[in-house]
Amino acid sequence: MELELLPLGLSQQDNQPIIIAGPCSAETEEQVMTTARQLADKGCKNFRAGVWKPRTKPGCFEGNGEKALPWLKRVKDETGMLVSTEVATPEHVELALKYGIDFFWIGARTTANPFAMQALADALADAKDCAVLVKNPVNPDLELWIGALQRLNQAGIKRLGAIHRGFSTYEQKLYRNLPMWQIPIELQRRIPSLPIIGDPSHIGGRRELIAPLCQQGLDLGFDGLIVESHCKPDEAWSDAAQQVTPELLDYILSLLVVRDKKTTREELSRLRSLIDEMDNNLIDLLAKRFQLCRKIGKFKKAHNMTVLQSTRYNEMMEKCSAQGSLCGIDPVFSKHLFELIHEESVRQQLNIINQ
Numbered sequence: 001m002e003l004e005l006l007p008l009g010l011s012q013q014d015n016q017p018i019i020i021a022g023p024c025s026a027e028t029e030e031q032v033m034t035t036a037r038q039l040a041d042k043g044c045k046n047f048r049a050g051v052w053k054p055r056t057k058p059g060c061f062e063g064n065g066e067k068a069l070p071w072l073k074r075v076k077d078e079t080g081m082l083v084s085t086e087v088a089t090p091e092h093v094e095l096a097l098k099y100g101i102d103f104f105w106i107g108a109r110t111t112a113n114p115f116a117m118q119a120l121a122d123a124l125a126d127a128k129d130c131a132v133l134v135k136n137p138v139n140p141d142l143e144l145w146i147g148a149l150q151r152l153n154q155a156g157i158k159r160l161g162a163i164h165r166g167f168s169t170y171e172q173k174l175y176r177n178l179p180m181w182q183i184p185i186e187l188q189r190r191i192p193s194l195p196i197i198g199d200p201s202h203i204g205g206r207r208e209l210i211a212p213l214c215q216q217g218l219d220l221g222f223d224g225l226i227v228e229s230h231c232k233p234d235e236a237w238s239d240a241a242q243q244v245t246p247e248l249l250d251y252i253l254s255l256l257v258v259r260d261k262k263t264t265r266e267e268l269s270r271l272r273s274l275i276d277e278m279d280n281n282l283i284d285l286l287a288k289r290f291q292l293c294r295k296i297g298k299f300k301k302a303h304n305m306t307v308l309q310s311t312r313y314n315e316m317m318e319k320c321s322a323q324g325s326l327c328g329i330d331p332v333f334s335k336h337l338f339e340l341i342h343e344e345s346v347r348q349q350l351n352i353i354n355q
């Protein structure tokens, strides 16, 4: 299903990414106001602050709830920034609208739950002009992410965007949530008009990773960034390690290279046509390789031989990884590639043998 979309309507400077910034949580009126004023002084126009906080374990700070909503209203009145918060239930939507919240985001845990998404879509139908940004689900499931967007769109919400915040894993790793860039890239391919906002704070989980992750998002043509910023990051009540001061955020943003998405320079077209030609050659070669496989399949059938011969398979994999390494290709990549090619060759030979 195609999505019917309208522009998000958030504040944005010409040819610059949309920037949304603010603390993970609205902790106190003073923390919200100080952070907001500092951000506004640096030119930020879209403010975020979590009022209801989904926490992995009970006993953590779960947000101030309704009490914090007048603080966001005050931010809007005093700084002119658009204000946003996370909504997870119809009641949140109703309260947020009562206090004039301008736009919403849906958290990763909520996107993963179709019942919760449907209830939210029905509630947000009363706020059709507000932008709604949908974070990716915690698990790397593109269909679930698209499904959540479709539910909102079917309810009449057209100012839709996606937030890429990375995917949970069990393993110890560099990132708090694995970026798995191929998923937002595929989302972009499937729904080209959908704005994508990068969330380096929740991907990285550490402030040192904010700058490179912002740049990676922009390099992929993302339309904006949502970054957690706090007047005193180390004292934050949630996500302290990943928050940056408004001043540091401003510095990080000033170093970003915003790439030109639309104009294809001549050199780029030339390189792209070379790539296209190579891809054609690769397809051609693969087709010839499978043809050979089918011949081998016929031979094995005629001589009553098995399709799988493990020594041959191991030799082939080792040789390809080693040759790949010599040419500067990552051995893990070569292994994956040849596993895939081999799997298809076996499938084709089995077809011949069973004919």
Ligand code: PEP
Residues within 6 Å of the ligand: 024, 050, 054, 106, 107, 108, 109, 135, 165, 202
């Ligand atoms: C947040 O934005 O503060 C948040 C809770 O994010 P996520 O849903 O990505 O964990």
Ligand code: MN
Residues within 6 Å of the ligand: 024, 025, 228, 238, 239
């Ligand atoms: Mn957070």
